[in-house]
Amino acid sequence: xxxxxxxxxxxxxxxxxxxxxxxxxxxxxxxxxxxxxxxxxxxxxxxxxxxxxxxxxxxxxxxxxxxxxxxxxxxxxxxxxxxxxxxxxxxxxxxxxxxxxxxxxxxxxxxxxxxxxxxxxxxxxxxxxxxxxxxxxxxxxxxxxxxxxxxxxxxxxxxxxxxxxxxxxxxxxxxxxxxxxxxxxxxxxxxxxxxxxxxxxxxxxxxxxxxxxxxxxxxxxxxxxxxxxxxxxxxxxxxxxxxxxxxxxxxxxxxxxxxxxxxxxxxxxxxxxxxxxxxxxxxxxxxxxxxxxxxxxxxxxxxxxxxxxxxxxxxxxxxxxxxxxxxxxxxxxxxxxxxxxxxxxxxxxxxxxxxxxxxxxxxxxxxx
Numbered sequence: 001x002x003x004x005x006x007x008x009x010x011x012x013x014x015x016x017x018x019x020x021x022x023x024x025x026x027x028x029x030x031x032x033x034x035x036x037x038x039x040x041x042x043x044x045x046x047x048x049x050x051x052x053x054x055x056x057x058x059x060x061x062x063x064x065x066x067x068x069x070x071x072x073x074x075x076x077x078x079x080x081x082x083x084x085x086x087x088x089x090x091x092x093x094x095x096x097x098x099x100x101x102x103x104x105x106x107x108x109x110x111x112x113x114x115x116x117x118x119x120x121x122x123x124x125x126x127x128x129x130x131x132x133x134x135x136x137x138x139x140x141x142x143x144x145x146x147x148x149x150x151x152x153x154x155x156x157x158x159x160x161x162x163x164x165x166x167x168x169x170x171x172x173x174x175x176x177x178x179x180x181x182x183x184x185x186x187x188x189x190x191x192x193x194x195x196x197x198x199x200x201x202x203x204x205x206x207x208x209x210x211x212x213x214x215x216x217x218x219x220x221x222x223x224x225x226x227x228x229x230x231x232x233x234x235x236x237x238x239x240x241x242x243x244x245x246x247x248x249x250x251x252x253x254x255x256x257x258x259x260x261x262x263x264x265x266x267x268x269x270x271x272x273x274x275x276x277x278x279x280x281x282x283x284x285x286x287x288x289x290x291x292x293x294x295x296x297x298x299x300x301x302x303x304x305x306x307x308x309x310x311x312x313x314x315x316x317x318x319x320x321x322x323x324x325x326x327x328x329x330x331x332x333x334x335x336x337x338x339x340x341x342x343x344x345x346x347x348x349x350x351x352x353x354x355x356x357x358x359x360x361x362x363x364x365x366x367x368x
Contacts, residue, residue: 048103068136116163152299252308
C-alpha cells in the first residue's frame with residue numbers, strides 16, 4: 001500500500017522514481033525488524049534501572065531541544081533531523097521513552113503509589129517538561145498522544161481516586177498557566193493559526209468549506225468510491241494529486257478506495273488483535289513494570305489508530321498522526337517495531353515464569 005499510494009506523489013511532486021518511498025520503507029522495515037529481534041532477547045527489566053532511565057530521558061530531552069534549534073522544518077513544524085534523504089523525528093521516540101519511564105517509576109513505587117510528593121509529582125513534572133519541548137516545535141498531535149498514553153498508565157498504576165483528583169487539578173492549573181501565557185505574550189495567532197483552526201471548521205460539511213475541508217472532502221470521496229470491494233489495487237484516483245499525503249496521514253483512505261471495506265477491516269482487525277492481546281496479557285502479568293509496559297504500548301498503538309481513522313473519516317480533527325505499521329515513515333516504523341519487541345519480551349518472560357511455577361508445583365517435582 002505504501003508503494004501504491006506513493007507512486008504518483010513520488011514522481012509528480014518530488015521527481016523521484018515511482019518506488020522511492022517503497023524502497024525507503026522496505027529498508028526501514030529490515031532495519032526495524034533486526035532491532036526488534038535484539039530487543040526481544042534483552043531482558044526488559046534492564047529498562048527500569050536508574051542509570052538507563054536517566055540516560056534515556058536525558059537523551060530524549062537533549063534531542064528535543066536540539067531539534068528545535070537546528071532541525072528540519074516540514075508541515076510548519078521543526079521536528080526532524082535531516083539525515084541525507086531520510087529524517088529522524090525525536091518526538092516519535094519520546095512516546096516509548098515516556099512509557100518506559102512512567103512504567104518503571106510507578107512499577108517500582110507500588111508501596112507508595114499515592115505519595116504525592118515523592119511518587120506522583122516528580123514524574124509528572126518531567127512529563128510536562130518533555131511535552132513543553134515538543135510544543136516548541138510545535139507538534140500538538142504528538143503531545144496529545146503522549147498525554148493520553150500517560151493518562152492510561154496512571155489510571156492503571158493502582159493510584160487511588162483521591163490522588164488522581166489531585167493530579168487532575170494540577171493538570172488544570174498547568175493548562176491555565178499555558179493559556180494565560182499564550183494570551184499575555186500575544187502568541188494566540190501561532191497557537192490558533194488559520195491552518196489549525198481549519199482542522200476543526202472543516203469537520204462540518206467539508207465539501208462546502210473550500211480549502212478548510214479540502215483534505216477531508218477528498219478523503220471521504222476516496223472512501224465512498226471504494227465501496228465494499230474497492231476499485232482495485234493500484235487503481236486509486238485520489239492519489240493523483242487530489243488527496244494530500246496519500247502515503248502517510250491518509251493511507252487508510254487509499255486502502256478504502258482500492259481494497260474496499262474488506263481491506264479496511266483487515267487492517268483494523270489485525271491492529272485490534274495486537275492491542276487487545278497486549279491489554280489482556282497485562283492483566284495476567286504479575287510484574288507491575290511489565291504489566292504497565294504492556295498497557296502503555298498497547299494504548300499507544302490503539303490511540304494512534306483511533307486518531308488516524310477519526311481524522312480520515314471526519315469524526316476527529318486532522319492531526320497528522322499516521323496509521324501504525326501501515327503509513328510511510330521510518331521513525332514511526334522503528335518506534336513501533338521496538339515497542340513490539342519489548343511487548344513480546346515481557347510476554348515471553350511471563351510465559352517462562354508460568355511454566356516454571358507449574359513445574360515447581362507439579363507432583364513429579366514434589367516427589368523429587
